[in-house]
Amino acid sequence: MGRHSCCYKQKLRKGLWSPEEDEKLMNHITKHGHGCWSSVPKLAGLQRCGKSCRLRWINYLRPDLKRGAFSQEEEDLIVELHAVLGNRWSQIAAQLPGRTDNEIKNLWNSCIKKKLRQKGIDPNTHKPLAEADRNGAAPTISTERTSGSSDVNPSSTGALGNLSHLLSETAQSSMLLPVYDKNQSEAPHLARPKVPPKELFLDQLTTGHKSPSTCRSSGQTLYFPFQQPLGYSSESGSGDGASMNSLWFNQNDFNCSTISTVMPPVSPSALSTSMGLNLPPDNPRHGGTGIGSASVDSFYWDGTNPSSSSSTGSRGSNSLGFEPQSTSSILENSVFPWTDIAQEKDTRAHLGEELKWPDLLHGTFAETTIAMQNQSQSLYDDVIKAESQFSMDGMCASWYQNQQPQQQLQAAPDMYDKDLQRMQVSFENI
């Protein structure tokens, strides 16, 4: 136990990652998955420790990262989740597909905290500052990691609002927020909608716009809403309790191939009751969870790598006291109109091609994945498993969906520029 052994090694690079390093890591993981992180630097030819590689991948290179400004809905959700979960950033991030715990943590510390204080709300207790002062400085939400459910303040109703509404509904339907089944080895935060980072750069390349502002709290919804949801209405974002539910389905990164891992932990009964869904009686689950089960038109990374999720999965404290229920099992309970999704996915993938996405998409990513499709599965299975799954079709669809709101905004955060420069360099070398 204790410090990672690699930390003792000398001559390892630290600090910011260069585009070349990013490219090496990206190429390696795209082709082989990460497997054992400690072996990644060596295999990828990097002078970094495995821990650093993992962090870089999770926080920056991972294909499903959303990036960009947080929407107001996301900020609200973070506040509400924080009221329940405290500083459990990973669990909060699990409810925000495409967002990392680090990103959320930074947003909280730099932005949301300040906003709450300005509104007279104690960011620790989520109670009015005056009341918090009267009760003393001790916050009701502990940051001690091993405290289990003790740091949860379910009675906190100040900023809880929508979440309490959701919880009351979900409790009745045996669901919980951080839902994952250890046996399924699918931790939500490791299984998010997969969108390639190239999407960001392609957007820059095609639109060439530059954001006049870097404000993360602009309220601009870069990735919301899901304009053509999965066969049901997403119009419930009215600002009341229903907005919580609508948020779950405003993930426009959604696609059929990733549905098993993307789907937020909402039970069918909750959906049907709160959203008026008519659930189909039988929905065969498309694709599979392993490389070997890759379908003809899409490739899956293995999302069942026990090593990548066992720790989180088992440690994920169910602070709400609900019965654990696997996301997969929920999905297998026939929540979605699968056929429609597949059709829409294909349509959007096609449209994505028309939008020159293939220039990048059909570069390294596509070549790699197509090659992997055609190669013997055993080439990789015996060596490494990736932590997540994604499909190229999903990428196309997601990108296409993301184009619309971004183009409408005519602006993107300046942060993309750095990414653009890096990726331009990277892809020029491919």
Add this chain to the structure above:
DNA sequence: AAGTCGAGCAACCGCAGGTAG
């Protein structure tokens, strides 16, 4: 133009839990 300050963000550090041998 130069200096200062603060916000935002990427990355590091240290610890804890899980797991295989």
Add this chain to the structure above:
DNA sequence: ACTACCTGCGGTTGCTCGACT
């Protein structure tokens, strides 16, 4: 049961860059 290794998490640091003086 013990140990070593690996992964993941949360707190913290330090760098970058824009705003301001």
